[in-house]
Amino acid sequence: MDSGPQNASPSAGAGGSAIYFDGTSSRRRLVTLAFNDGLALHEDGHTLAAWSFADIRRADSPSGALRVTCLTAPALARLEIRDAAVAAELISRCARLDENIPGRHGTARIVGWSLGATVSIVAVVLFGVPLAADRLAPLVPQALERRLGDVAEGQVKTLFGGKTCNNASGQAAFTKLVDAIRKSTGLDTSIQSEVLATPVPNAFALPGGRVYLFSGLLAKAENADEIAGILAHELGHLRHRDGTRNLIYNGGTSFLIGLLFGDITGSGALIFASRSLVTASYSREAEQNADTFAIDAMRRLGRSPKPMGELMFRVTGKEGDRSLSVLSNHPLTEDRLARMSQEDRPPSGPPLLTPSEWASLKAICSSDSKI
């Protein structure tokens, strides 16, 4: 071990050799160290630099070496000490050596801020996005909504075969039924409705004013009031612009939850799971509002909403036993039936369809209208 040739005072600790890069050129200098009041770096008898111990900071180094820099030196000046004893000597003198190295304290802060960000994103998903969807949906122009509907329609038709049922007498009955509900609720004529030939017992509405009734549901229906209630429910979705609202809401929540889970591989499933949990409650609320709309419409027509609940119950059966209510995007069918039964009144208006019209509607999908 060399000691500093001239500047090392007798009281200084043992010096040692080290490699020095001055941060202005890549020249590799072999220096001898002298521990005085500060750290002095000597090369061939010249003092290259004198660093105060309080200004010396650790830099990343390969395992087995100590690499330091100094706050008062050029930013990239580096002193590399490979002798463990000299390194230990220097470490013992530099009290603030590790202040710049990201350590445990920094990690705790990152965790803290991340949790804060998570809470804020969750709050926005739960409260901010529904509010934004409710406020923004009415501002979406009709033309844009219609276009969204066009895109969705293509997908629906490929998914369910896309054959429209429209034999003449059936279609006439269907139009009569839809018109009756439409007029009673004050919706305009821009609404299009169709019966699709598919065994799935369902019905739904698309943004831009489209209502689809599946023949599978028609097959399970026992009277016109049942179907009328379902159609009124779907028209309720149109009136409340639920399709557009859902689109904004789903887009917003997907984006924010995706942002939250960022980079974890396989986050897709997580995103899906947490999203369905959050959106389910939003969707349940929309369904309840559409039910209210349907009950209202049926009452105005002088018919009871109870048959609608009965039809739904016939299709789904009792749901409470096997489905998790927090995950379900509909209210449980038995609860809906109970609500409709409460609103049950003896009919005060004329039947919506004559028996022969009802028979024609039931047969709307047969190619030749036999009845």
Add this chain to the structure above:
Amino acid sequence: MPVSFSGDRGEFFGLVTRGAALELITVGFYRFWLTTDIRRHLWSNTHIDGDAAEYTGRGKELLIGFLIALAIIVPVYVAYFVASLEAERYKAFASFPLLAFFYLFGQFAIYRARRYRLTRTVWRGVRFWMSGSGWAYAGQAALWGLLMILTLGLILPWREAALERYKMRHSYYGDLQGSFEGRGWDFFKRGWWLWPLAPIALYVTPLAPFVYAAFKAVEWRWWLSGIRFGDVRLESTMRRGALIGLYWKVIGWVLVLAVVFAAYLALCSGLVASMSGMPIGQFFAPQVFLKSIPLLILAGLGYLVFALAINVVMRVYLLRDLWVRVLASTIVHDIEAAANVSARGEMANALGEGFADGLDVGLDVGGF
């Protein structure tokens, strides 16, 4: 003069395992700091001519870059959504210009991300740095991308050579300017046989790791052998099969982890079923056990651990071990030319890294 690596594998494993756990706790936000720590470890254990490099980037810079990129990308995404609805009405392919716009953004991100990494790379107290324009690069990359489509990818070697020439011409170590001497034709000669194999590998899945690993090995060797900084030359002796083992090890570990995960699921279902007091047959009717909350939570937790374990495996093999193999095959010639280089160049911001994160642009090991 060979290049050596002094990092301890166990230490790296500890680093990425701890990082994965923190990623879980911070729902992914820790990724910026984990990426930084991985690079710090790899860089500072890489010795060239006896002196180790250093990575001076920090996680906070990546976070800020990501936030700025987000502030730019989000409005563009929204505008893109509205515009594509509008454009789709006229013709199906009318949204193509918008896709092209995103492609440009991605290429810009690649250039700027490399620039960030390079300016945080220090060796012997002097940093690397980069000039040039990210948008000019993106424009070139897009034109070559068009040619790629027209030639079904056959032009790839010439594309990479041209783009690398641009990048290296604008790269510096201090006042030593870089250049790239790899020619497309050399790349083509070494790897042409992979081109017809690629479509086959898409159908014959077990073939894919071989083809991909061979392609990466050929690409690494050609790329490294073309790099120059002033009179300093790099050379790579990597064999074509050098990386195949790594990919198969990853596949093997993923399979092992999948088996463990399946066993865990089976165990959980058994436990929950026996505790629910229901007859076993009845419990496993799909409507029942798919709705059991305790089981869903246990499965969710297991899935998270499974995903994080895969992340650890990928980082150990495809970042660290790959890095080590690449270094072991690399020889530096005429390093004396870099013995007295003057420091120059400014640090660049991490906007490009942020774009790359936000747009999911794939970056290679260390992003080079």
